[in-house]
Amino acid sequence: MGKGLKEEVLNDDLRYNLRPWVVQTNQNPIAVSHAKGVFFWDYDGKRYFDMSSQLVNSNLGHGNKEINEAIKKQLDDFAYIAPAHAAYTRSNLAKKLIEKAPSNMAKVFFTCGGAESNDNAVLIARAFSGKYKIFSSYRSYHGSTIGSGNLSGDARRFAAERPSAGGFIKFLTPYIYREKIKFKNEKDISKYYLELLYDQIIAEDPSNIAAVTLEAIAGTNGVIIPPKGYLEGVRKLCDEFNILLHIDEVMGGFGRTGRLFAFENFDIKPDIITFAKGITCGYVPLGGVIVSKDIANFYDTNQLLCGLTYNAHPLACAAGIAALDYYYDRYIFKHVRKLGKVLKQTLVSFEKKHKSVGDARSIGLFAALELTADKRTKKPLSDKIPHVINLLRQRGFAAIGRGSNIIIAPPLIITKEELLEALEILDEVLYIVDSEHEK
Ligand SMILES: Cc1ncc(COP(=O)(O)O)c(C=O)c1O
Structure with a gap:
């Protein structure tokens, strides 16, 4: 799995593959080498939490x-x-x-x-x-x-x-x-x-x-x-x-x-x-x-x-x-209801302490953080979302964003420890976003 293969995967992807929903130039996909459980890795060995379960479909994670x-x-x-x-x-x-x-x-x-x-x-x-x-x-x-x-x-x-x-x-x-x-x-x-x-x-x-x-x-x-x-x-x-x-x-x-x-x-x-x-x-x-x-x-x-x-x-x-x-x-739905409480509690605390979080909505392991420029006017921070997704990605937290929302929907098999570790990354990034729009 050398660097050569990574370059080949990326070059051929950008040259021959039509990617859904985007203007094709200036795309920067992660070249994924392998995946297991709630994680996937790129060819440089960097690990990512799969926090939107790909397109909210990898419910049981990778390599089941x-x-x-x-x-x-x-x-x-x-x-x-x-x-x-x-x-x-x-x-x-x-x-x-x-x-x-x-x-x-x-x-x-x-x-x-x-x-x-x-x-x-x-x-x-x-x-x-x-x-x-x-x-x-x-x-x-x-x-x-x-x-x-x-x-x-x-x-x-x-x-x-x-x-x-x-x-x-x-x-x-x-x-x-x-x-x-x-x-x-x-x-x-x-x-x-x-x-x-x-x-x-x-x-x-x-x-x-x-x-x-x-x-x-x-x-x-x-x-x-x-x-x-x-x-x-x-x-x-x-x-x-x-x-x-x-x-x-x-x-x-x-x-x-x-x-x-x-x-x-x-x-x-x-x-x-x-x-x-x-x-x-x-x-x-x-x-x-x-x-x-x-x-x-x-x-x-x-x-x-x-x-x-x-x-x-x-x-x-x-x-x-x-x-x-x-x-x-494996009683996965019961696990989701239990971990859903942890997720909700954490996201609600983010809504309280982060200026940029207008609303935290969740049910089970299905959540959105809606980012706003101003909590009072609720002006959506939509144009910031790609930047936020990128900050998260740099720190090994892969998620999808749409409109002014970050969608948090990890594989349903995620453990409490994994969930809390991933949410710490989100917390750190939200502090950056808060400080950026203070300027
Ligand atoms: C609610 C809902 N319906 C339909 C679809 C389309 O599914 P597919 O991409 O498998 O065609 C999606 C995809 O995200 C969806 O979220």
Whole structure:
């Protein structure tokens, strides 16, 4: 693993690889040589805490023996078999997921990732309901294909929108930290936004609306936790107007919040759940759409007009079974709930002592620190975020930043000692940021 290889990796990467979401020049990627547990290393032997679990998907960290072995075993039997055939890993993973999902859920359609899952969820919701409009939040990200890109509410939808695919309606969802109206409490925030949504549903004509799509907790837009009663109110509106509720669990699912699904922190049952990321923790790409009994029954007599060569890829399903077993056999969700308290306590203390921290939001091991130039005006420090991410990186803390937020979402297997050590680095960097904008 000499320096020569590092140069070759970086040169070829910059020359031949198109990197998502960035202007291609002046990129400075870390050339990763190996990874284990909550760490990865570059070719110079420098160690990094993987504090955003890559793209909030490496939930069980790197080099998990059980997942590796499960993939190898499936590879020895067969790597691939077409969706028309039945395969043990495929059927077993579907069964395990349905057994763990809410009791109204019945079947799974597997895909290769989050965007594809949401695309197919839209197709399924439209076919089942006979309606076409899909509501989603401005503060959401659901993927970057033409379909899921149009479902996304944040600016990453713009490329997919030109020319716009029809039927994608955006609505405003609550953001407790940034509400302009002075509400008395969370319930009042929910009431206000539910009334707005009610009016918008009426204006769009409920007889055209197939589904409302929401992340239970908006992830990349800054771990935005809904106020009390909001999701339950959306569920009620969906029931009132015969609209399907589709919850996107691509980022929040598989233990991130201390439960299998993030929506389980609230009192709702969706009609459609999409998932990806943590189902295999990135060992092999996999995603899927879980549908209710009513939708599954519909397809008993109607053709499913969805299909992928790599639907339920056996290697990915093998990884999914091993990951799911690992979550439950090792009580990972309980561990997340316990460590989530440590994370919350530390981040709240950062909010109190650091001038640059406007808000600290977290649930389980899913957190965002929102940086502001001024705590009173809440002016976002968005243009500073790349600099902060760089300061962290120099000190061996790898994390993603978006908008004015640093996303902290370490692998769920992180120990308390590792978490506290990493948070010390964050603390040190926040002192630098505080002093920089004092000047
Ligand atoms: C909530 C949510 N949905 C969908 C996606 C898209 O998933 P993928 O990148 O696997 O297509 C993401 C990706 O970050 C996401 O956070």
